[in-house]
Amino acid sequence: MEQITDTFQIEDTHYASFANKTKISIEKGQGIYVYDEKGQKYVDFTSGWGVTSIGHANPVITKALVEQSKKIIQNPNSGATYSPARSKLISLMQKEVLPENLTRVFFANSGAEVNDAAIKLARKATGKLNIISTKKSFHGRTISTVSATGQNKHRNKFNPLIPHHLFVPYNDITAMAQIITQNVAAVILEPIQGEGGINIPDENYLKKLSNLCHKNDVLLIIDEIQTGFCRTGSMFTSDKVKIDILTMAKGIAGGFPFAAFAMSEEVHDKLEVGDHGGTYCGNPLGCAVAYAVIKYMLDNKICENVETLGQFALAELMKLQKEYPDLIKDLRGKGLLIAIEMADEDIAASLNSKCFDNGLLLNVTQGNVIRMFPALNISKEEMEEGLEIFKNSLIEIS
Numbered sequence: 552m553e554q555i556t557d558t559f560q561i562e563d564t565h566y567a568s569f570a571n572k573t574k575i576s577i578e579k580g581q582g583i584y585v586y587d588e589k590g591q592k593y594v595d596f597t598s599g600w601g602v603t604s605i606g607h608a609n610p611v612i613t614k615a616l617v618e619q620s621k622k623i624i625q626n627p628n629s630g631a632t633y634s635p636a637r638s639k640l641i642s643l644m645q646k647e648v649l650p651e652n653l654t655r656v657f658f659a660n661s662g663a664e665v666n667d668a669a670i671k672l673a674r675k676a677t678g679k680l681n682i683i684s685t686k687k688s689f690h691g692r693t694i695s696t697v698s699a700t701g702q703n704k705h706r707n708k709f710n711p712l713i714p715h716h717l718f719v720p721y722n723d724i725t726a727m728a729q730i731i732t733q734n735v736a737a738v739i740l741e742p743i744q745g746e747g748g749i750n751i752p753d754e755n756y757l758k759k760l761s762n763l764c765h766k767n768d769v770l771l772i773i774d775e776i777q778t779g780f781c782r783t784g785s786m787f788t789s790d791k792v793k794i795d796i797l798t799m800a801k802g803i804a805g806g807f808p809f810a811a812f813a814m815s816e817e818v819h820d821k822l823e824v825g826d827h828g829g830t831y832c833g834n835p836l837g838c839a840v841a842y843a844v845i846k847y848m849l850d851n852k853i854c855e856n857v858e859t860l861g862q863f864a865l866a867e868l869m870k871l872q873k874e875y876p877d878l879i880k881d882l883r884g885k886g887l888l889i890a891i892e893m894a895d896e897d898i899a900a901s902l903n904s905k906c907f908d909n910g911l912l913l914n915v916t917q918g919n920v921i922r923m924f925p926a927l928n929i930s931k932e933e934m935e936e937g938l939e940i941f942k943n944s945l946i947e948i949s
């Protein structure tokens with residue numbers, strides 16, 4: 552008890568208060584469950600914002616961490632020397648994960664960092680200026696990625712932002728066509744907008760966008776930071792379209808801070824030594840963990856599990872929506888990225904807090920959208936357990 556008071560008190564006093572925190576201090580996790588300092592168990596349907604893709608404390612991650620850290624964590628001269636851990640990950644990604652035309656990959660530490668690199672390198676590769684992104688998009692919290700983010704709440708306070716960012720409504724190909732001729736280096740787009748409320752575009756939107764970009768010599772950067780690595784039931788949500796740069800993070804290393812971007816040979820040809828880098832980029836420890844996570848996903852057919860359980864969860868939630876149409880305004884999702892849009896922000900807040908009281912951790916975005924994105928290796932029984940708590944909590948607040 553004393554320990555808990557200390558944790559809350561120390562963080563509340565000395566940790567920068569950038570988040571509205573839930574009063575829970577998590578000490579450990581196992582699979583989809585987490586435990587607070589008192590030993591109270593919770594079902595985690597947030598997976599640390601879509602990160603702990605293969606569950607908490609997965610032994611394959613622990614093994615990779617231990618084995619690699621006994622060998623080496625950081626190379627001499629970092630990325631300027633070769634690493635077997637890095638090359639093993641590159642091979643696996645080239646053979647089993649990345650779209651065929653994305654033959655060059657680079658590793659980094661966070662989603663914002665790889666989006667930042669993609670924007671920077673797209674300008675260099677094309678010699679053009681403007682970057683188009685979409686309204687309600689989210690691409691990160693660095694100064695360049697807030698400049699590319701289409702939500703005023705993330706932008707307004709930080710002026711001056713990086714110039715030459717243009718915005719169009721999401722899923723609107725006509726609006727895109729109208730500005731794509733204006734000295735545009737790249738379009739950056741989430742194949743499903745995550746933080747913006749889980750907005751799913753029309754089926755052909757990505758294909759049309761890809762054609763439009765390539766017709767106008769504009770690079771297409773697809774941000775799969777939230778949607779990649781089986782989250783929506785396939786390795787990437789943009790699997791079927793031709794893209795030029797793909798950015799990845801979150802689920803790629805199951806909770807270890809790691810990210811990647813991959814690009815076509817044509818883009819890579821326009822870049823040169825010194826254009827990019829970073830002290831921790833491609834460090835062997837991160838590479839070993841990412842390799843273990845991706846291998847686990849492939850060996851255990853995690854994308855298939857996501858597809859099946861995503862459909863199951865949506866069907867169960869639809870039954871609830873039918874019973875409580877005044878509370879649940881809309882339901883949408885793909886795989887295990889599910890939005891339950893509540894009638895208003897107060898209802899979302901009280902349902903979220905009731906679920907917390909009943910032992911289920913959820914995430915709320917855009918005020919009234921409850922986002923469910925559990926670990927991707929969740930079992931049907933575990934999914935039922937979480938949904939049961941959700942249902943009971945909904946009944947209680949109704």
Ligand SMILES: Cc1ncc(COP(=O)(O)O)c(C=O)c1O
Binds near residue numbers: 600
């Ligand atoms: C689509 C998308 N892009 C970029 C980011 C930023 O990633 P990070 O928080 O690792 O910098 C996020 C984070 O939520 C995201 O969802």
